[in-house]
Amino acid sequence: MRTAKKVKDGGQDDPSGRFWTTWIKPKGAALLSQTVGPCYFVVKNHGAHNIKLAAHHGDLMDLAPGAVRATYAHGTVTVENNGRQSVLIEFEFLPLHK
Numbered sequence: 001m002r003t004a005k006k007v008k009d010g011g012q013d014d015p016s017g018r019f020w021t022t023w024i025k026p027k028g029a030a031l032l033s034q035t036v037g038p039c040y041f042v043v044k045n046h047g048a049h050n051i052k053l054a055a056h057h058g059d060l061m062d063l064a065p066g067a068v069r070a071t072y073a074h075g076t077v078t079v080e081n082n083g084r085q086s087v088l089i090e091f092e093f094l095p096l097h098k
Helices: none
Strands: 020-024 028-045 051-055 060-063 068-081 087-095
Touching: 020 028, 020 068, 028 051, 060 068, 068 087
Parallel strands: none
Antiparallel strands: 020 087, 028 068, 028 087, 051 060, 051 068
């Protein structure tokens, strides 16, 4: 499993520079969080094929290439790559505001 990297220059899509990136190898998975508190989770698929997002106490969904999804997350968050090519994903955890 590769280590996620904090993006310092967020570019046009994220001028705040708060999102993280990681590569997921073919037929691999990335554990993005094991004990995250209640929050929103945003992920973008930069790969050429679908990936699977699994958020404990949240959603289980496939993300198409180029898709961006936001969901509630609490506990474990993983992303699986079942394709034959590596996939780059961007992700961010956002606190809940009451």
